[in-house]
Amino acid sequence: MTRLPLFVYMFALRCASWIVPSDERGEWLREWRAELWHIARLNVSEKIPEFVGGAFQDAFSLRDDLRALGSVRTDAFRSSPATCLIFLLTTGLVSLGVAFQLPGTRAAMLASPYRDARTLVVVSRDGSSQMPVAGISLGEFRHWQQTAQGVFSDLAFYQIVRKELHTGHGAAVELSVVRASGNLVSLLQSSGFPTAAAEMGPRLVLSDAVWRRYFHADPNIAGHVVYLMGEKAMIAGVAKPDAWRLPGQAEAWLLETDNRMDALATQSMGFVVARIQPLLARSPSRDAWHMTVPQEDGSVAGFACVSVEHSAREPFVFFMFATLMALLALPATTSLPLGEYPYNPRQQSLGLRLRRWLFFTAKLALILPVVCFASLDVAQMFGDTQSVQLIVTFVMALAAFRWMLRDQRRRCPVCLQMLRNPVHVGEPSRNFLAWNGTELICVVGHGFLHVPEMPTSWFSTQRWLYLDASWRTIFRPQEMARIT
Amino acid sequence: MGGEAKLSHTAALILRAISAGYIYGFSVMEMTGLPSGTVYPAMRRLERDGLIQSKWEAESIATAEQRPPRKYYKVTRAGKATLEASIKRYPLLEKLIPQTEVEHV
Numbered sequence: 001m002t003r004l005p006l007f008v009y010m011f012a013l014r015c016a017s018w019i020v021p022s023d024e025r026g027e028w029l030r031e032w033r034a035e036l037w038h039i040a041r042l043n044v045s046e047k048i049p050e051f052v053g054g055a056f057q058d059a060f061s062l063r064d065d066l067r068a069l070g071s072v073r074t075d076a077f078r079s080s081p082a083t084c085l086i087f088l089l090t091t092g093l094v095s096l097g098v099a100f101q102l103p104g105t106r107a108a109m110l111a112s113p114y115r116d117a118r119t120l121v122v123v124s125r126d127g128s129s130q131m132p133v134a135g136i137s138l139g140e141f142r143h144w145q146q147t148a149q150g151v152f153s154d155l156a157f158y159q160i161v162r163k164e165l166h167t168g169h170g171a172a173v174e175l176s177v178v179r180a181s182g183n184l185v186s187l188l189q190s191s192g193f194p195t196a197a198a199e200m201g202p203r204l205v206l207s208d209a210v211w212r213r214y215f216h217a218d219p220n221i222a223g224h225v226v227y228l229m230g231e232k233a234m235i236a237g238v239a240k241p242d243a244w245r246l247p248g249q250a251e252a253w254l255l256e257t258d259n260r261m262d263a264l265a266t267q268s269m270g271f272v273v274a275r276i277q278p279l280l281a282r283s284p285s286r287d288a289w290h291m292t293v294p295q296e297d298g299s300v301a302g303f304a305c306v307s308v309e310h311s312a313r314e315p316f317v318f319f320m321f322a323t324l325m326a327l328l329a330l331p332a333t334t335s336l337p338l339g340e341y342p343y344n345p346r347q348q349s350l351g352l353r354l355r356r357w358l359f360f361t362a363k364l365a366l367i368l369p370v371v372c373f374a375s376l377d378v379a380q381m382f383g384d385t386q387s388v389q390l391i392v393t394f395v396m397a398l399a400a401f402r403w404m405l406r407d408q409r410r411r412c413p414v415c416l417q418m419l420r421n422p423v424h425v426g427e428p429s430r431n432f433l434a435w436n437g438t439e440l441i442c443v444v445g446h447g448f449l450h451v452p453e454m455p456t457s458w459f460s461t462q463r464w465l466y467l468d469a470s471w472r473t474i475f476r477p478q479e480m481a482r483i484t
Numbered sequence: 485m486g487g488e489a490k491l492s493h494t495a496a497l498i499l500r501a502i503s504a505g506y507i508y509g510f511s512v513m514e515m516t517g518l519p520s521g522t523v524y525p526a527m528r529r530l531e532r533d534g535l536i537q538s539k540w541e542a543e544s545i546a547t548a549e550q551r552p553p554r555k556y557y558k559v560t561r562a563g564k565a566t567l568e569a570s571i572k573r574y575p576l577l578e579k580l581i582p583q584t585e586v587e588h589v
Contacts, residue, residue, distance in 0.1 A: 030552075030555075031509070031554075031555045032524075033552065034552040034553060034554045034555065035508065035510050035554070037552050038508075038510060038551070038552065038554065039510055041551075050519060050520070051513075051520045052518075054519050054521030054522070054523075055520065055521075055524075056521070057520075057521030057522075057525065058521060058524040058528075059523075061521075061528070062525070062528060062540065064528070065525075065528070065532070169514025246548065262544050276589075373564065385491035456578050
């Protein structure tokens with residue numbers, strides 16, 4: 001057999017090295033090349049092809065070993081309690097991030113921009129307070145302005161209208177405009193709106209988004225005159241982001257003069273926002289009032305006056321209610337006991353028990369914000385946000401609590417790793433003679449978990465069996481020793 | 485329950501060869517008659533299990549002799565205990581590879 005040049009074998013080794021994972025490749029190739037160099041020097045050329053052929057076998061073997069070790073590490077990583085908490089924390093942060101991106105959800109989480117938000121109320125007709133709609137006529141508003149001074153210190157009326165705004169140079173955009181009585185901004189007492197002196201004509205306040213998008217964030221925009229549906233309006237300034245927390249979507253606010261408000265039809269429907277008299281708002285726990293108004297036909301109409309502060313808290317009240325409902329429904333979906341863990345002074349010390357309960361508490365503490373923010377995020381996609389939030393929170397909280405209990409039951413009480421290798425033991429037909437169920441193992445060797453298939457009076461819940469140190473050599477081979 | 489790992493005959497043979505002073509992969513192959521595709525994976529697993537440990541020889545020595553540095557292996561304390569148990573299990577090991585103090589290239 002003709003001897004091939006050494007570089008051919010070196011090239012073959014280089015090819016074999018590509019089978020080896022990159023982390024180990026350099027050292028692997030270095031050893032094989034060094035050995036090949038020495039064999040070549042010993043003049044045993046007939047052995048070289050076989051030697052190089054073995055390099056391929058070794059490369060495949062090393063790759064398989066590393067993969068097996070990698071899968072053990074991956075399993076250990078997945079079942080680690082830290083991974084569980086990191087996953088929950090990440091999910092919570094993501095849902096919080098999404099919540100801050102959605103305007104409706106962000107408004108619920110930020111503090112109210114209005115001074116004394118408890119006395120600032122939105123008046124709505126009875127039965128419509130959960131979903132505020134433009135249900136108050138301008139005539140009723142005018143009537144209250146004159147007769148309800150004992151209830152309200154100030155009132156403002158607004159409607160949401162679609163109007164075409166001419167931004168200049170022939171360009172026009174259609175915006176959702178809050179057409180309001182001139183006192184709206186002063187009534188809100190918000191630092192988010194520009195303060196502008198009363199003018200002869202209507203004043204327009206732009207939202208931050210409209211100002212940036214259509215007016216290129218012009219810092220000298222105040223005082224400019226624009227055309228809104230062909231009528232002149234002077235720009236009074238730009239409202240800060242999140243300044244508007246009242247019902248209705250607003251991209252601009254048109255503050256009308258009294259004359260122009262008087263010219264509007266009495267039947268025009270809109271929202272009424274008011275400041276409740278301080279005497280009525282003395283009780284700090286009260287943030288909703290009921291008002292009855294005699295009608296011209298002799299009947300009595302009821303109105304709900306709900307404070308803006310109350311409305312801002314509503315998503316969280318709904319969340320707590322739905323979570324409570326989920327807790328009540330939880331026993332119908334899974335058993336509540338976490339299992340029997342017989343006292344073992346070495347493996348179940350106070351510190352270990354505390355650690356187990358801390359892990360359980362940490363899961364609960366991380367799951368609640370995840371459910372809260374995620375349900376708020378989902379609810380924003382639908383029109384009826386309150387109903388959707390209730391349903392989504394209930395379903396998510398129920399699933400989350402169920403998972404939390406089941407996850408806790410499937411963990412080793414000592415190391416909190418997920419138990420593995422489930423094995424079915426016994427026969428269902430012999431349930432009354434011997435136990436029948438599933439047995440799981442802690443891979444580190446702390447013990448076995450026996451889960452009965454059918455709860456009986458003598459084996460009602462899962463039981464943990466501790467193993468002593470003599471078992472460790474079976475359960476803790478070298479690979480596990482490295483990862484634990 | 486014994487603490488030593490139970491080795492296959494091949495692994496015990498390789499461990500014995502290293503213990504006997506055949507400290508390089510090729511010298512182990514020569515001594516045992518096993519192919520490279522068996523010897524190197526076995527040595528890697530013995531090292532993973534802590535029975536042998538490898539070390540690269542000093543670069544300066546290899547450079548002085550104008551050759552690439554080699555990786556050599558030696559038996560650890562755990563490896564010695566395992567080898568003793570293996571010799572009891574495979575008595576012919578000692579006869580196949582007698583103990584020497586010389587490092588074989």
